[in-house]
Amino acid sequence: MSRWEGEGGLVLPAALRDQFPGLAGGWHYLDTAATAQKPQCVIDATVRAMGADYATVHRGVYARSANMTVAYEAARARVAAFIGAQTEEIVFVRGATEAINLVAHSFPNKGRVLLSVLEHHSNIVPWQLAGWQIDVCPLTADGCIDLDAAEAMLTPEHTMVAFAHVSNVLGSTLDAARAAELAHRVGAKLLLDGCQAVPRMAVDVAALDCDFYVFSGHKLYGPTGIGALWGRADLLEAMPPWQGGGSMIDKVTFAGTTYAPPPTRFEAGTPAIIEVMALHAAIDFTESVGLGAIHAHEARLVTQLREALHSRNDVTLFGPDEAAGIVSFALEGVHPHDLGTILDEPNSDFGRVAIRAGHHCAQPLMEHLGVSATARASFGLYSQDDDVAALLAGIERTRRIFG
Structure with missing residues (x-):
């Protein structure tokens, strides 16, 4: 059994985030699929x-x-x-x-x-x-x-x-x-x-x-x-x-x-x-840390985010529900670049959120999906529930801005 096993399953501790200097200041980094932050070691x-x-x-x-x-x-x-x-x-x-x-x-x-x-x-x-x-x-x-x-x-x-x-x-x-x-x-x-x-x-x-x-x-x-x-x-x-x-x-x-x-x-x-x-x-x-623990931890966060986005009638989700560490989506009437820009603005309610917005070096896939770009949130071993909450709060704020 992983040393991270708890009553709620495999959950990596938030203290792991302290080992990553690039995450200091309450920044919600959800672009690990592009490049991961580096631990101090x-x-x-x-x-x-x-x-x-x-x-x-x-x-x-x-x-x-x-x-x-x-x-x-x-x-x-x-x-x-x-x-x-x-x-x-x-x-x-x-x-x-x-x-x-x-x-x-x-x-x-x-x-x-x-x-x-x-x-x-x-x-x-x-x-x-x-x-x-x-x-x-x-x-x-x-x-x-x-x-x-x-x-x-x-x-x-x-x-x-x-x-x-x-x-x-x-x-x-x-x-x-x-x-x-x-x-x-x-x-x-x-x-x-x-x-x-x-x-x-x-x-x-x-x-x-x-x-x-x-x-x-x-x-x-x-x-x-x-x-x-x-x-x-x-x-x-x-x-x-x-x-x-x-x-x-x-x-x-x-x-x-x-x-x-x-x-x-x-x-x-x-x-x-x-x-x-x-x-x-x-x-x-x-x-x-353990690859089994990392996989289970990210899977839990993916499920949490996808379920929240599924409950909205203005979001299109792409990919399988059991996606590995990655959630791509589109917010109706909002270009992913606009969403990414608003999420990165300093905000006292949820802080700054970094996601990827674009074609993700996969233009043939975008054509297949019928979109020019998607918003992508991707998790790492340092990601936590508050990152998901901040992203959802930022999406809600974006929705209010665009009406």
Whole structure:
């Protein structure tokens, strides 16, 4: 049983919020799906890596460089353990966007890729730029990827299926194991965009049976500029490097170059040493709270908010009721940008509320929903009932302003 178990179920204590300096001053931050606030331990790890511990990695023979190299590779092992992978299968990248670009450009068997209507632009544009032929899987009525439709669409011409594990707009969760079975049935590989999954649910790539998994550190309470690509060892071995430079080489001559084995082959240049150290701290922090507790806590808040919005006759809700940490909606007669602006105004009744308003880098999904934008409230482990109450009070105030 989680240490956060109480009579009302899994409820993370409000005191956790005190560990996040960015939340000081009674600010109601409901934009965690865009980027999570950082706990003090991650900030401290960043300062330590940038200051007292700083040195390059993989190059220096002096003690501090050797120590930093050990810590850097320990962080790689930590990421691997976090998602149930092998250490040598983890490639450090700047984020999920770079990871998907790497696979789209370097995967040797380009063909047709099956995406879905709800994908983030970072899981659409790289495939276009790399010259893949794209097919688009529709959604179910409640906003999940329609795997029955995917089964009917997939053919041996498809060499890749690339789906969001959790939608950044709708919060809908993919049945990843079934998606993997359908992809593998026709000989395709499955790539999962895990940006919205890893901060709020346990991920085991072996159990998911996917072939590639990507995520960004800044949505996992870590820094920007760092993320991870996991790929099956045999697939990474068969892929040529995407970028060239220092570190990723075996031997360089003007006549030609040979490359290091994975994952080094895909990590050209001086790496993001500081960010990797901070990512390690973010994973430690998240697991110390407990992903099961985080998931249950956010699910309770999602239910609370959706039930309150369901009771209004001027709100349209998008996505399934069991959405993972995310609630997207539209307020009749009010553009989401206007709602977001009013919510952020200083107000003695409920304070300032930060939500996301726009297309959320998912323009094809907005077209499917028949809107130009939605308002999105997204929770983190630091979110509390008073954040929901403040948002609802702000919506009511907006309604009064617009009449």
